Amino acid sequence: MAQLADTLELVDIYVMGKHFRVPQGLTIQAALEYSGYNLIRGVGCRSGFCGACATVYCFQGDPQLRYALACQKAVEPDMYLTQIPFFPATSALYSMDDLKPVEGENTLLKLYSDMLTCFGCNNCTKSCPQDLEVMEFMSAAIRGDYEKVYESSFDCLMCGLCAARCPQGLRPYVMATAARRLRGAHLAPKSRHNLDRVREIQEGKFDADLDRLKNLSKDELRKLYDEREIEPAR
């Protein structure tokens, strides 16, 4: 690390108020580790998929709060930052079988009636590191338009920042998850291939193959895995 610091331009950052100089170009996550933090929370996939590394920052002399994923965002000079690896957000308990969407009713409101207290401040949208139109999918959820919620919230990583910033204590991502489940379970067209495969499994089509695999040694399994046919990229 010392050699790296000798050859790269360094920038000043402040982690929870503490000053560090780190090489320019590092992600916030790498900069935290460079600074000596051992990340056991607020880190997961390191690739922008899991939402574990939600980070809030501002700049010296500019108090406006900004939001990012630590594994994706590069450090910038004079960044004041901290991670929010977990934000408490409760979700309703429900069974999808019991929650059938009914014409003229918004099933989601049975789970989350507090959605109606959303007053359109747009804080949630401004805080989303995925640049999702969070307030828009909240409106769609309140209208019962699950297709729209599904489309607008599909890239949600469940980082929790929108919930952290909602002045009404709403959890937009939790509500969107329930809406996508409702759509998937009851409204989206069924996948014929999926249904066919489930039927084949139930009829025992793969039982013999599974039994054979269960009796292989670890090395035989590994060999089989390494030699498997991989679907060509399209």
Ligand code: SF4
């Ligand atoms: S919608 Fe909320 S939980 Fe999902 S990525 Fe955006 S801020 Fe994070």
Ligand code: SF4
């Ligand atoms: S932050 Fe909360 S109140 Fe504001 S628009 Fe989003 S969900 Fe509604």
Ligand code: FES
């Ligand atoms: S560590 Fe998974 S999104 Fe950053």
